[in-house]
Structures are given as C-alpha cells and as structure tokens.
Amino acid sequence: MPSPAISAPLPWKTAWVVGASHGIGRAVALRLASAGVTVAASARDEAALAGLSAQAEGGIVAYPLDVTDPDGVEATVAAIETDLGAIDLAVLSAGVWDPFSIDDIDIAAFRSGIEVNYLGTVNAVAALVPRMRGQGRGQIAVVSSVAGYFGLPRSAAYGPTKAALINLAECLRTELDGTGVTVSLVNPGFVKTRLTAKNDFPMPFLMTPEAAADRMVRGLVSGRFEVAFPLRFVLILKTLGLLPYPLFFWIIRKFVSRK
Numbered sequence: 001m002p003s004p005a006i007s008a009p010l011p012w013k014t015a016w017v018v019g020a021s022h023g024i025g026r027a028v029a030l031r032l033a034s035a036g037v038t039v040a041a042s043a044r045d046e047a048a049l050a051g052l053s054a055q056a057e058g059g060i061v062a063y064p065l066d067v068t069d070p071d072g073v074e075a076t077v078a079a080i081e082t083d084l085g086a087i088d089l090a091v092l093s094a095g096v097w098d099p100f101s102i103d104d105i106d107i108a109a110f111r112s113g114i115e116v117n118y119l120g121t122v123n124a125v126a127a128l129v130p131r132m133r134g135q136g137r138g139q140i141a142v143v144s145s146v147a148g149y150f151g152l153p154r155s156a157a158y159g160p161t162k163a164a165l166i167n168l169a170e171c172l173r174t175e176l177d178g179t180g181v182t183v184s185l186v187n188p189g190f191v192k193t194r195l196t197a198k199n200d201f202p203m204p205f206l207m208t209p210e211a212a213a214d215r216m217v218r219g220l221v222s223g224r225f226e227v228a229f230p231l232r233f234v235l236i237l238k239t240l241g242l243l244p245y246p247l248f249f250w251i252i253r254k255f256v257s258r259k
C-alpha cells in the first residue's frame, strides 16, 4: 500500500528525536520541524544540537543526553513534557557501529553496542511507555537496521544489537496493542552518514540521510509496523533470510566481504 503523501499535515504536534546531532536522526528532526512539528532533539554533542536548533529557527529544541544513563533519560523526558507538552512521536535513533574483526576481538565494542543501541533504546522506552499509556496515545519508532535480519561478517558487535531491537519492537507492538500507543520498527539499508563512513566495502543502494528521513516519516505516518527501505534491498535481504542455511552461507561467502 502506498504511504500517505508527505505534503499532508503530519499527525504529531511534538516529537522527540534521540540521536539527532548527526546522520539519520538529524535529517528526521529537520524533516519533522519543516512540517511544523515541534522537535526535542537529543544526543551527546551539544554543539551539534545547538547548530541544529539554530538551523531550524526555534522549531527544534536541544536536550543534550547520553542514552546510556537511565536517570538522565527519565529527567530529559520529564523536562520535554514540561517545556513542550506530551510527546506524540519518539524516534529512537541513537546508535554506534564498530566493524568487528575476528583477529582483534574488542569486548568494549560489544559492550557499547549493547549499552547504546539496545539498552539506550530500552531506557527511552521505559521513560516513554508509562507517559504515553497515561495519555492514551503516542508512537515510538525503534530504529534498528536490515543488519538485524541475520548475522553478517564483521557485524558481530552490531548485528545482534539490531536483532534484539527488532525482537523488542515486536514484543512491544503486541503488548501495547489497544492502548493507543503504536510501536514502529525502522530498518534502514545503507545511509551515507559518519557511521557508514567507516565502511571500506561497496554499499548497495546507498542513500542520503534526507532520503532516508523522508521514507521514514512517510512510513511512520502510515502506522504500519515495519518501515524498511530501500524496498529492493529489503526484498533481497528478506528472501536471503528465508533460504536454507547451506544456500544462505554460500551466497554470503560469495558476495559479502569478510575483510
């Protein structure tokens, strides 16, 4: 089903974007603000958030935050509610990616993946769900990745955190059914950001953060569970995930770089 036209008024008054200082989160914050949504923007980089706020001429308010700090997350959500009103949409996009090398296993990279990508999202969910349930409405967008569909070479510190987020979003979607709180799962393919600047391999269907933000906002407006893009890449990966393991591993060995 086609997504609603992006020119229509967006269904949210106030949004909280976590991971808004750079990349996809930054583009989403700007996209929402340009459509008249009041955006609370969080990340650790205060200077980048101040620049974003200045660019949006008052439509984006900075709330610096480290998502690994549950008390800080709770206090930030409380402050946003006091300053801007109830949060209608939360886009949880904070994430780190450390390419994994089997010759140089870095436990710290595994730990930060879990703490930022997974537990950082859990911290936000814990602060949001009771409030959204109380107001009987709200939408939470969990930003995972197509890298969470299955294990890929060099992704061992990242892919499992994204698989965990997919599972988490599935749990929450069902559990919050009927409460007025919608949980959406966002699975982008490759997007050109500082995160993927680390990649030294060809990235199929690479897209700009602005294009990703546009797909994301359209998908979130539709209310469907999974917002995954670009479609051709997603279909290829989903098909790959259905194959029997011998064929799956043969294709991965043949087409995906292990170096």
Ligand SMILES: NC(=O)c1ccc[n+]([C@@H]2O[C@H](COP(=O)([O-])OP(=O)(O)OC[C@H]3O[C@@H](n4cnc5c(N)ncnc54)[C@H](OP(=O)(O)O)[C@@H]3O)[C@@H](O)[C@H]2O)c1
Pocket (backbone or CB within 6 Å): 018, 019, 020, 021, 022, 023, 024, 025, 042, 043, 044, 045, 046, 048, 065, 066, 067, 068, 093, 094, 095, 096, 097, 116, 120, 143, 144, 145, 146, 147, 187, 188, 189, 190, 191, 192, 193, 194, 195, 196
């Ligand atoms: N780029 C892609 O191809 C791609 C594909 C699939 C999924 N994703 C996912 O999309 C999300 C955004 O990625 P991106 O490509 O836009 O990367 P990015 O440009 O590096 O942005 C990551 C954002 O996360 C924030 N962040 C990291 N650690 C944080 C922490 N401890 N507390 C608060 N914020 C933190 C960063 O802000 P500070 O450093 O200022 O804290 C930044 O705003 C991630 O979850 C990523 O896994 C990306």
